[in-house]
Amino acid sequence: MSNGWQILRIRGIPLRIHPSWFVILIVATLAFQQHYAMASGETGGSLATWSVGLLTAVLLFVSVLLHELGHALVALNQGVRVNAITLFLLGGVASVERECSTARGALLVAAAGPAVSLVLGVSLLSLQHGAAHLAPLLGEMVQELGTLNLVLALFNLLPGLPLDGGLILKALVWQATGSQRRGVEVAMASGRFLSFLAVGLGTVLLLRGGGITGAWLILLGWFGLGAARNQRQMLALQQALKDLRVRDAAQRRFRVLESSDTLRQLSQLRLSQDKGPSDWVLVCDRGRWCGVIDDDPLQALPVQRWDSERIGDHLKPLASLPSIGEGDALWQAALRLEDGPEPRLLVLSPAGLPSGTLERPELSEAVLGRLGVKLPAPMLEVARRQSTYPLGLALGQVARSMVASGEVSVSPSL
Template sequence: MMFQLQIARIATAPLPVWIIWGLGLVTALLLFLSVLLHELGHSLVALHEGVKVRSITLCLFGGIAQTERDCPTAMASLRVAAAGPLVSLILSGLLLGFFPTTKSIHPLLGNLFGQLGALNLVLALFNLLPGLPLDGGLIIKALVWKITGSQRRGIQVANTTGRILSLTSIFAGIWLFLRGGGLSSLWLVMLGCFGLGATRNQSQILALQQVLRDLQVADAVNRRFRVLEDDQPLRRLSQIRLSSTADQRPANWVLVCRAGRWIGYLDDQPLRDLPVQQWDCQVVANHVRSLDELSCISDRAPLWQAVRALEHAHDGRLLVKNAAGIPCGTLDRCDLGEAVLHKLGVALPETFLAASRRQNAYPFGLALSQVVDSMTATDLTEDSV
């Protein structure tokens, strides 16, 4: 619309409406091409630093170049973050530099170059604002990372500056609106709210990452398995299943021991394969399966590793072993999520936890697998404040 108004002012004769709208469309397409070049700047430097780029998503004031992981060093991260605004500044300089020449050729062509040059300058300056998730915030993160040696500290500082910037934008927009700035001043409020939401999400992710790194599996382990001696009749397994609550899903594991030593586990397949008449004459030892078939994890492993292991567990739970390799409990998504929320000071009623356990899901729909993916992608599994 701004470009169309400029055309109306400089045109020596009235232009058809379709030409005005057509030139506006060309300007919009060239702007998105500029945004694409901005993101390609990030992507090419990331590839040069050995980081693969998954995708590029475009929006009005920039885009997102999604990488598989963060750069391994602070300076590499700084170069990737600065590449996009640098491309926009170069484009702005070239377009504005050719503005006088193109204007002498034709006013409309000069106006096109001038508008695109100004828009690229705005694009660069907007993305250089010092707050996540903008490029300026990533630059702040890289600089603090370089100075302190802690990537996590860099994220915290950039997130704080982003929160301050967002609040400033909100209050400035409200002040301008009350001073008669009109509805256009509310754009500052909208941008501030968007930035504030992004910083709040980042703060929550940082808190979850800290908990997943600090807690061990032993802090979340539960004991949801039954024990049978290997010389007991198979009917004991049937009795255990009948005594379980109807809504208990998945059914508790049944571990088998002999003279105080664990020798394996027992599933329900023998009950399905054998007639009821043979349950008393068949002993558990004849149907024992190896514990190695179960997904296992050490009780000393950090909780973020358990999140990863649960994603690959065939029935969504893990057998927890102590340092001696002896089973000491079980862990499912509900147990893990409950431990994380408890560490954050959130207590859930048992009925809510039971529903989550039946669905084999994290309470509150916690996206812990995505949080762990971001930890490993940015090498934050060992970084500490």
């Protein structure tokens, strides 16, 4: 969740406030004010209880921020870039660029947040009596914040994704089995069970007059089910990138001219092309591939010379184009597209001869086709013109995470 307003930066990490945060801030303030009014024996609402209620709500989210900051700082220590920390309706989330590359690192990052909340909870509860001597309302607030921090820590330690306990479970299974994927599957199954349990309990409470508690449990369960669904989709994407070969997605977005053709013919070929990235022009000499030509000669030479200049005199080697074997996995192609300057790869046959090309839209179409999703032609055409992945798939980042987690290994040639 990266949307929201940035209010400051901590250690270079943007802190953002999502619009939904203001909703829960108001609800929390109302709940705390009523709690303090009842504790003070008030029948209405005084300025003091309203002020302490608002302060408690703000400090609670400061606690959530410190919880997420614990994750973020340990992630930075593990060499993982943190994109942002966002406070929203259900609390907060630290968005990281990728997962840790080791099970131990993932365990440390996952455990850091609950550890911070536990320390805060125990520390605040130990200060409760001293605060109560200064002012009863202050003691009540310190006790409330201490208890809530303990609840936050214990709740997050539940062993199911996307909670910290689920991430800890994933890391432990990963460490025991050597497979990050197995860790995700176990933690995801546990998370689905807990989410269904929360929805069920919330529904029962709601029907029995549980009010906001039941609704909150249903909301948390629904959020957990959505996160589990997203995780399943990520696993499916990774599996498709591993299983599919370049030949399954390649098309032929290059043109062929003879080395004896003139620059005028190259110019006419360019004029006949659609908008978007220009097709490569590969050059043959009596049936043998001999190079590639770009538009540099057309720009460097006057039009009057285009009829006399031969394409064969302005060739670049085929090796100057980024290429990949047609038998390579699609995750390898995604990495090369991510790292390379060109929006296209030249696909080579086992004999090392050009057999096609591969671009981001075609890669996405093949992966989504494996998952049973068919993209409309206009969407693919727009993505092709913009040299992007449709639907914001970011398959290059998915491939990077597969490498970082050890799911796949990169050969020296990549």
